[in-house]
Amino acid sequence: MFRRTARATRTAAALAATAAAATALVLTASTTSSAAVTAPGFLAGADLPPHPGSAWYAGKVTKGLPEFAPFCVDGVLPATGSWYRDFSTEFDTGAVQVSVRTSSSAAAIKLKAALEHKVAACAADWLRETPGGTASWQDYGKISVEEGAHVYGVHTSIPESEPGVHLYGIGRDGSTVTVVKWGQMGNLSHAPVAAFKKTTVKAVNKLNP
Secondary structure, three states, X not given: OHHHHHHHHHHHHHHHHHHHHHXXXXXXXXXXXXXXXXXXXXXXXXXXXXXXXXXXXXXXXEEOOOXXXXXXXXXXXXXXXXXXXXXXXXXXXXXXXXXXXXXXXXXXXXHHHHHHHHHHOHHHHHHXXXXXXEEEEEEEEEEOOOOOEEXXXXXXXXXXXXXXXXXXXXXXXXXXXXXXXXXXXXXXXXXXXXXXXXXXXXXXXXXXO
């Protein structure tokens, strides 16, 4: 009788240990999975260059890519690992931030370089596809924040239409990359470059690598 009880006790203990190990494994997997799908930190409306006639309104942080790809970076941003947030004002000024959690720092470096190349070539690419249009761009330089950021400006115009100006801040923190696009009617002389550089610094600092 005693031997059966001891054997049963040992069996129960083994089963309990197995169950505990399985539970720990599930919890670990759950934690890893949760971390993988957590959105990076995003800008708030107050972080964008102030608009003289309107507050900024921030949309929800949403998984995936915007329905319409941001001008100049279409075809570069991957849907996997991406999150975005739209911003608007009561006037023509708007913005969008897209952040991507890549698989590694090496992948993030590659994505950041591809985004920079795409924006730098945007004015020339747009001109080739827009007969009669005019376009220009400006490299506003690198910013020392985390693993680095870069700010660009792009201006486009077609006859009998309002010109458009866009600013881009592209940065990286570890394996996470972000791009902020600001735009309104006007040309490069109307762009709030100094304020937008501060916005770019905030965008990169708020990322969770």
